[in-house]
Amino acid sequence: MVNLVVTGSIGLDSIRTPFGSVKDILGGAAVYSSIGASFFTNPGIVSVVGEDFPQEHIEILKKKNISLEGLKVMPGKTFRWNGYYEYDMNQAHTLNTELNVFEKFFPEMPDKYKKAEYLYLANISPELQLQVLEELSPKLVGIDTMNFWIENSRKKLLEVIKRCNILFINDAEARELFETPSLVKAGKKVIDMGLHAVVIKKGEHGSLLFTNGKIFSAPGYPLETIVDPTGAGDTFAGGVMGYIAKTKDFSDDNIRKAIIYGSALASFDVEDFSLGKLMNISIEDIEKRYGLFKDIVSF
């Protein structure tokens, strides 16, 4: 039974970082976030790929018990992202985004997904996020977005966000969407919109959780070498949503725990390109890093 439905991009990424270059590797927000969630719950993906999508990538997702009944294969090319990072790896620079099969995609919900109590709308057009949201009656909905949609579909995006419970958003995007330099003010605005929580992602600086009147600050895991930050924010949010879906507990204390699990997962993601590291860790590795987070912040 699928407990967490995840929608968002699935694609082939071509990435250059100071530590190397890769071409057409498995990527996309729905991939990273469902892998992150898969350590805690049974995710099912709603998305689309083209006929050029390699079967080996399908096998990777299946290996993690991620349901692909909602993954359509359509004539045409798979979504592609081409970008690079300079020494400040907090900032992704996009060279090219090809929506390809997403341009004509309309989601259909498999029966197996229909009773899922948790939904994560990873980054993709607000229209598609809304279509998926309307197919389900989840207990808790998380959503992420990016500057492209803030700048091009602001109204639609805010309409979808209002119907969700947890917003995941980068610090720069929070400042842009809520038109304030203060992350605390941005956080309050989200809570005033009626959401249960907002998680502001700050890359290597960790994240901030705002709930009604309370703030939690999670550190970034201090890594000596970051190979490729692509997917870190998605892996993080997937981990958070997966842990909440597993524990069925929306309390402040439990969301804080979920955020540390998500942070631990994100810290593994950045240690290699694509899913290189995430496919080779166990729940014990995650628990161990969770313990290190405790030590890092304790005083």
Add this chain to the structure above:
Amino acid sequence: MVNLVVTGSIGLDSIRTPFGSVKDILGGAAVYSSIGASFFTNPGIVSVVGEDFPQEHIEILKKKNISLEGLKVMPGKTFRWNGYYEYDMNQAHTLNTELNVFEKFFPEMPDKYKKAEYLYLANISPELQLQVLEELSPKLVGIDTMNFWIENSRKKLLEVIKRCNILFINDAEARELFETPSLVKAGKKVIDMGLHAVVIKKGEHGSLLFTNGKIFSAPGYPLETIVDPTGAGDTFAGGVMGYIAKTKDFSDDNIRKAIIYGSALASFDVEDFSLGKLMNISIEDIEKRYGLFKDIVSF
């Protein structure tokens, strides 16, 4: 008896932020850091001002029981800094720095300071930092610097840092001085130089403490409004050094506590221009905010 000697700039700051402008207000690294330290110990300043330095500023420092026996008044003009902040208040933009009386200043150590066990070399030329260091035999020496000295006196600066025990440095400056994008690598390089600890200051994102093999991540205090960040790093370091001087304990656990006290003080500093807020808080206010830091990071 002076327990913590502080050297560094004392000056008149002219500052513009999105929330207002001020002209010739009391500022300088030695001022903010000794005010920060004064909540925990008895600091004494070694520095210089010109004949134009207002007596009311002297009274402010005296009110905090900061010894000024090492403060010379020399013919000429007081040090001046003129700068501004844009909406991203993590970044100070310097319009003009006038060294003025610092150009001819040679420090003399008052007898009352000579038995001080703690020394804080706030930002000023590495030459002056070294001169002050050679006048004393402290148990623990802290040091701060800025990009100007990294770019213009790199060799001398590294020579002084090597003789200190705790380095305080901004994240961008750490990357510049140690020629690495990784703060973890920069931290390790400082420990390899033989220092006891390095504290990397990250503005609103808090700070990182590196000691031998251990890392501590302190959050920034989430403020809704920041009026003027000038002096926050100095107030922070002064608070850290003051707390260590009070407790005479260099253990990891105690430095972590010191860092949270310093962070609490810095968070008050930014709530007003100059010492507007710092002159109006008590140790109880600091203890209260210390408790809030506990809550902010607990999971």
